[in-house]
Amino acid sequence: MSGTFLYEGKTKIVELAEDGQSVILTFKDDITAGDGAKHDVLDLKGQYCSEITARLMHYLNTKGIYTMFLNYIPPNKIRARKLKMIPLEVIVRFKKAGSFVRRYGGNEGEDLPGPLVEFTYKSDVMHDPLMCVEHLEALGILSREHATIIIDEAKKAAMLLKEFFTLHGFELWDIKFEYGFDESGNICLGDEISPDTMRLRKAGEIFDKDIYRRNLGNPLEKYEVVLNLCRSILL
Structure with a gap:
């Protein structure tokens, strides 16, 4: 097709x-x-x-x-x-990891007090710079109203996924979402949800793209484990 x-x-x-x-x-x-x-x-x-x-x-x-x-x-x-994508990555963090630790210190896997939402501008050349809501407004990327909606929706989606994975014995450390506007102007979750876009751990094992980032081998064996547990969701 x-x-x-x-x-x-x-x-x-x-x-x-x-x-x-x-x-x-x-x-x-x-x-x-x-x-x-x-x-x-x-x-x-x-x-x-x-x-x-x-x-x-x-x-x-x-x-x-x-x-x-x-x-x-x-x-x-x-x-x-069909969506008009917003050029942002919306990251919901439950634990300190990755770029958060590089920026602010702390230990990988340390709990945050609650779900924390970050916006980064999608640009490989600029290395996805961190943005606050006032940046989004000033640069005409997103209004404060729409940013507030996305923060709320991202937290809800991340909490639902965290609960799903917890039921299967996994820990969701963080997850990256992307959003767009549909043809009626409604904000809609788009792009992808997979081990490429989250940190997922179980009993100290990595089940996400950090395997690839850290040169720990081919990640697809662990991706297949994630796929098999997701098959409990019937389409």
């Missing part, structure tokens, strides 16, 4: 579907880190991440979170709502 080409990113191709109202996202086997400085192609990675995204977004839809997801097209495609 293919449509009119719209955009190709590091890990996905976006095409306008035949109905002209939705898009088809094809998940590639590419994996990157360090703002694209590190790049490899891993067989089945696109298939794993597309199905995990489909099942987790469907789960969020059933819980009242508005996501792009419409249906899964095996093995590595998703039909989604």
